[in-house]
Amino acid sequence: MMNRNIILLATLLFIVFIGVYANHFYNGFHFDDSHTIVDNVYIRNIKNIPAFFFHPEMFSASPAHWGLRPMVTTTLAIDYWLGKGLNPFYFHLSTFIWYGLLCVMLYFVYKQLLSNAIKTPDVKYLSLFGVAWYALHTANAETINYIISRSDVLSTFFIVSSFFIYIRWPHLRNKFLYIIPAFIGVFAKETVLVLLIILFFYIVLFEKGLSLRQLLTKEHFPQIFKTIGQLFPLLIVVGITQIYTLSKINAIEGISNPLGPYVLTQSYVWLRYFIAFFLPLNLSADTDWTVIYNPFDERIIIGVSFCIALIWSIFKASEKTATKPIAFGLIWFAAALLPTSLAPFAEVTNDHRMFFPFIGLMLSVVMAMALCLEKYSSVWKKNVFSRSCVIFIALFIVGLNAYGVYQRNKIWKDEETLWLDVTVKSPLNGRGLMNYGLSQMAKGNYSVAEEYFNKASVYLPYYSTLYINIGILKSALNSPELAEENFKKAISLDPGAFAPYVYYAQFLKDTHRLVEAQQMGEKALAINSSSLFLLNVLTEVYQQLELWNELKETAKKTLVLLPGDAKALSSLAFAEDKMSFKRGDVSKETKAKTAADYLNQSLYYYNSKDYNSCIEACRQALKIKPDYADAYSNMGAAYNQLKQWDKGADACRKALSINPDHPLAKGNLEWALKQREM
Template identity: 60%
Template sequence: MNKTNKNIYYLALGAFILLLIAYANHFNNGFHFDDSHAIVTNTFIRDLKNIPAFFSDPKMFSSEPTHWGLRSLVTTTLAIDYWLGGGLYPFYFQLDTFIWHIGLCILLYFVYKTLMRKSFQAQWVPYLAFAAAAWYALHVVNGETLNYIISRSDVLSTFMIVLSFLIYINWPSKRKYLLYIVPAFLGVFAKETVLCLVITLFFYILLFEKDLSVGDLFKPKNFKTILLVIWQILPLIIVVGLTQVYALTRIKSVPGISNPLVPYVLTQSYIWVHYFISFFLPFNLTADSDLGVIHNPFDERILIGCIFVVALLVTIIRTSIKSETRPIAFGLIWFSVALLPTSLAPFAEVTNDHRMYFPFIGLMLSVVTYAGLLIKRYYYVFENKRNFYYLFFLLFCILGLNAYGIYTRNKVWHDEESLWQDVSVKSPLNGRGLMNYGLALMDKGKYALAETEYKEAAKLVPTYSYLYINMGVLCSLEHKNTDAEQNFKAAIALAPNDFASYTFYARFLMDIGRTTDAQAMAEKALQLNPGSEMALALLLKIYNQLGYWDQLGKTAKQYLTIIPADKFAQQCLQASQTHQRVVIQSMTKVIKPVTAEDYLNQSLDYYNQGDYNKCIEASNQALKLKPGYADAWNNIGAAYIKLSQWDKAIEACKKAIAINPGHTLANNNLKFAESQKKK
């Protein structure tokens, strides 16, 4: 190992340690946004035997029909994570994405070194390549991709693109074996962006192997050369193209396409400016922006965007003329090409910060190559070694600040409440963001705050069906059954073909004892989404309760095809033959309660399985250990409500409120019990 390689090795080790420190607080960050349907409720990732089917059945990518797709490589890695962790433990999912990211950055070092040597020969080029790879590894913006687990599609597809590209440029004598096509082929099953590899390879050959500039493309004398370049990469075009066609033909439509094309594309010019600025000033990052399509073509943001795009094209053309600046041109081409898929397909979101992961590879090449040319031009300044140390100190500051930024953003991504609170502050006009923040608050029992967020969201997105589902759930938790039903019906009216509205409405109807009505809603939900675990689970309980043995048997078999080891479904299948109802028991086992909190959890367990007397007993045990335990009194009140013993319920709720006047659940339970007593 020569001195340079040895130094690079030690520098890489230092960068790796810094990377670990930056992401140390991210490994237990939870599931967010689309993770819910692609991971949490996606039962197919819970069995490795499903892996072969991932490559042919788009339904296995998501539990929601509107998100079905063929990102088989992503689903495969998620299934492996689930298997390794033995369940939905975020650590294994986050670690997996992190490892792929490290692998990508190692590949980038060799890519950058090869491309920069096309510009100039110097012994310090490897250090320049290291600086680029390390900066990319620690760039704050990339943390948005790594924290968002389902965005592994960006990481995997980018990894495969870079691996194919590296094989092609570093081993030209091996091209005849077409090995560079293999990673690209796999990458198609991660994300559609792999098609960008075809364009980037075309320009690589044109600039670096044919010694032509971008301007030479328009000269008639070079037409034959262009055809030869296309012929050279034709095997890649065929394989990637056909594979992509196969993937697209497996689905009915591309998920998320909902905006008008022309205004969307014009808006993207401004988004490019936003992405470019974010490379240098990665501030105000948000998981869900409130920026929408700009419909006025004369809006100043559109004008700024168009000027930027023209300036970008001019820069590409000018820097592609000289060989020493061609890596700058190629990097800008990479940046532009990588943005094309999300710029031409009119997705519902005009911008997402995780979309910068792939394009920033090219932009990093351009920026660091330009810095290298400056060093080369003013190399005499660095004859004094002290100035070199200043340069390394500058790099250390850049990496250190980015590491600090990542560590800070990881805190935001920790859970749903912290993430969506950040979104509500930075994107106050995002109705979906406000709704999700309300949902996070509702999950933590902060009902009054959740209701406030829902009302604000309704002003911004009055036709968003999921908002009304969540408002219905909130009203049901507060025992406002009339309001809850109105909200569920509103959700169905807004999205009559969405299974989610019917599913949650069915659960609500079952909870209030309207089992027959719940059956109709659950069956409708299952009709719209035959793979819905929630709809199937509801129907198992409904058919079991009503004694509909034939339907129970069929549903149990259908459920067991999704989760073969589910005990309740197995019991239901047996019950369909013996005609004896299954007694629903808790899946939670408290071996020996020790603390008041243990008894409280046990009381909740009994409450959920419908054993309200035991719920009261466990709560009383908690009160013996902790007399001023408001939650225990509230559980007693809730249990007495289920038993229709209104006086005892009122007494228990009042005791909870006397201890904690702001106890939302106790206040709501008290109001409900008092209203029922009057009736």
């Protein structure tokens, strides 16, 4: 009867689980999704999957974020392939499936751990309640909605898998099967080493039956070394694999805070996470918390006091069999927070960091509730009203969290809704203000965008990306001088970065300063040769400069990244066609015989900056071939160089009347018209 009830309740939970997350499947890409997914050309070809395990540059389009998380990149490539493009539904569905599988496994983990402490048929119901609370916990919506945070979901899934195999089938430990999921998990995120801590204390508390106080006595010291010995194969495999992944990157992005103050600040952050488990009310995609430098700040004192109380609770709970799951869950909570607490990241706190620790905290809370219910079982089990109250409280907790998830899904809908929420919840976060400004600039609300960029500059006076965005805005507002000033400031603030050069190159191209655009673009190319955006900018620059060999090489680079790309194939064919003419180039002394000969002469004169002779050669070509679009295009380019904008525009229009898709004529016509209006 009980098993049937569990199956019915689990089925109901599954239906609610899908219903609560139903409004998140089409939510957009956000934040780091831009460079790891949207702009990452490598995930667009599923044949790249083996290479993901060796090439850190394939993880991101941004060199600052290159790393080796091939399990994440592999799943993203599969999503792209299934969705035939950047269809957010498939990316969210993939994360959701992994999350669902994790929750299923957690039921059996909780059931086994609770059964070690209490012998009651209610363990199954308690375990299912814990899973329901975790699956629908409001804070977890931050991880599930943020696609690139799949790294947290995957690494947690494989850690729990290894842990489950270890505790469920102890007779298979000598075959080391439990190590396999952990090995895979290392390729998702650098948190799998925490599994060693979790397993160590599981063995100590549940298999050896020791309390932490006993463990620290001299007579039990050998147990420490014996337990470490049991886990040594796991340490070797995971450790070596982790060393391999870390050796593939130069530095971990975002580690910029001083270690001492950062670690002290984490004590207060831990308290924030602990409170958020029970009251997830102020979640933010990007908080405005900063490092606290004063060690006597009241927040540090409160945080350190909390950590001391946490340690005391762990020691106290470890002394009795009935409370060991509480101690173990708190150890899990603390251990899972260690990686982000000891590495001084720029972000002091992130809500997706709660995803893995909350598994342990959930175990502690459910076990504490179980002991409370067991203590008063004679009252509530015999009284219908009391029993109804217990069920109501359980449903209220889960239901309230489910409602929170549904509301957070709405916040994550698009860039505007997400970053507006950040500006409200984290008003001192310059990056949040900037990103909300970006969402407004994308909609054409330039005045609002400028307002938020100005607010952001108060908190981010030295943030290169902010000045790139201000430059783009000023360009859209037809203020080229201010735009250029901001692009140059962005470069000066971060001269080794890729983004300032490429966006400055785009600006220079759009203002027809092609030689300078070429220089900036090639600087960006030296930093990052796998940016499709940059290659597209350089393609247009080389076409307009009529640098056919460079155009050809750029098209080839694009085709390496995106085999079969129509635009790159067209550019390659166009360059090779022009180069075939160039192989028959004639100097000004060579007598021209055909229209093509005169066109080659015009190119010679143009590259020699003899624009009048270029125009004359084009006229001679047109006498032989009146519908020669290339001749009109070259003539228009030469007139533009002479700043004879009306004649340049007229020649380009004639070229386009013959060939409406002529790439050079279009660009030169736009240039002529824009300059004529100024």
